[in-house]
Amino acid sequence: MMPLPSTTTLLVSGGDSRITPDPITGLNKYGCSTEPDTTLAALGSSTASVISERGMAAANALREKCAALLMHATPDTVYEQQLSALRSELLSLCGINEGAHVDALFAASGTDIHLLVGQWLQPDLTLMIDPAETGSGLAAALTGKHFSTDSTCTGGVPTTAHLGQWQGALNTFAARDRQGHPLDAHHIETSLTTAVESAAKENKRLLLVLTDVCKTGLLFPGISVIQRLRDQWPEQIHVLVDACQFRLSPQTIRAYLAQGFCVALTGSKFLGGPTFSGALLIPQAFSLACEGRMLDHAVGAYSYANEWPSGYSATRHLQRGANFGLLLRWEAAMAELRLFSALEEAQLQPFLHRFKEAVDTYLEQNSHFEAVPNPPLDRRSLGCPPAWDNEQTIFPFIVYQCLENGIRRPLARKASLLVYQQLQHPPTSRPKQRRFQLGQPVLCGEREGMPVSALRLCISAPMLIDAQDPVIAEKMINDALAALDCIAEIADSFRD
Ligand SMILES: Cc1ncc(COP(=O)(O)O)c(C=O)c1O
DSSP states (O other), X not given: OOOOOOHHHHHTSSSOGGGOOOTTTOOOXXXXXXXXXXXXXXXXXXXXXXXXXHHHHHHHHHHHHHHHHTTTSOHHHXXXXXXXXXXXXXXXXXXXXXGGOXXXXXXXXXXXXXXXXXXXXXXXXEEEEOGGGSOTTHHHHTTTBOSSTTOOSSSOOOSSSBXXXXXXXXXXXXXXXXXXXXXXXXXXXXXXXHHHHHHHHTTXXXXXXXXXXXXXXXXXSOHHHHHHHHHHSTTTEEEEEEOTTOOOXXXXXXXXXXXXXXXXXXXXXXXXXXXXXXXXXXXXXXXXXXXXXXXXXXXXXXXXXXXXXXXXXXXXXXXXXXXXXXXXXXXXXXXXXXXXXXXOHHHHXXXXXXXXXXXXXXXXXXXXEEEOOOOOOOOGGGTOOOOGGGSOOEEEEEEEEEOTTSOEEEOOHHHHHHHHHHHHSXXXXXXXXXXXXXXXXXXXXXXXXXXXXXXXXXXXXXXXXXXXXXXXXXXXXXXXXXXXXHHHHHHHHOOO
């Protein structure tokens, strides 16, 4: 019988070094602790969140269940059974029934999911959004490389940059101009079409990544252009929807799957589960496109065979195993998804609108800030009715320092990072400061000839669940505005 470590130990195991707590602070690189942190205002779900009390209770309960099952079964078997239950529930909460022929596989993070898609499909060329707008490891993961020197999650340290035989090329496309404003849709369509046409004419197999949504909340490059290109070269073009933010309604997810697009999700962004957890929803059309391809032995550093749905010959060279850390992280996320899925549209819209109005107004009126514009999300070509996922849930903005003479100066990237860090960990000079977690700063154009970063306030599923209590809803909006006040104060405290 295998003794199961504590829930907190498991929660930080079975992933890459991004989830490892610092031995001194006990926090991971995003400032997340392994226990619920009720004094932190969690407004950073576009990057990572601290586990909630609900999530912790669910993870504890599943750990106990697994410990009991392990008295009579091997870890691989218990893991596989519990993951299979999780798979059924995730598909069911997305409104996907058995007749839809959609499967799901699990991996340690959204980046791991991208790595597995690359290794499985082995495209000659992948086209995706500017890497600054998505996970920092995606470019490596999608081209067959380890995404960091300690990115494996099932053990072993990579000794080479590439993890297996396959190496793919990558073409990336800017989503914003030098001001950080979204590029015109026509411009994006033209540059993507040119790149696809020339590769398709050379008979290349292409993976197009449709990012819905990116770190700053854009849908890129537009659904109709992807549909048009796929319809033109249906044998050569395959589509991965990077929905790792999981800011999508079940209708939208099903509509993507019905197109034959596979959909990457995580439990650790909008859902507010602990860092990190990933899943891939696989429609039959996509698995058929990969038919006959075996995953390289080396992929075993990122994936166990029993994390895949049964009957996939691609996993023949992978070992079976157990990653109870991943299972518990997903279970914590599912605790949020269960409650969130039970909410009606009419229960979501009021908070989404009030939060947006309050934040937009504040950013507009305070000269310490400049909102980064996001056009409305256009998913009309999927043909499903508009839902809550059409609303903005990520609010990026650039921070300025206001000087006594009325002049304002944009913060350099280093200073924005410092603001982000001091919001979570106030310096001793501000002992009474409240603690806020925002999305990590993202490179977002230039001001005065200098690259600048956007900080991000985010709405998460746990916030929408808690907002059903009007008093808590009000408090969360006030927290977001208090975070902005605090940012202005920190920015002004920097003197050269
Ligand atoms: C759009 C998008 N895709 C993928 C990722 C990578 O996911 P993960 O952080 O789980 O590796 C991120 C991370 O921020 C993201 O924003």
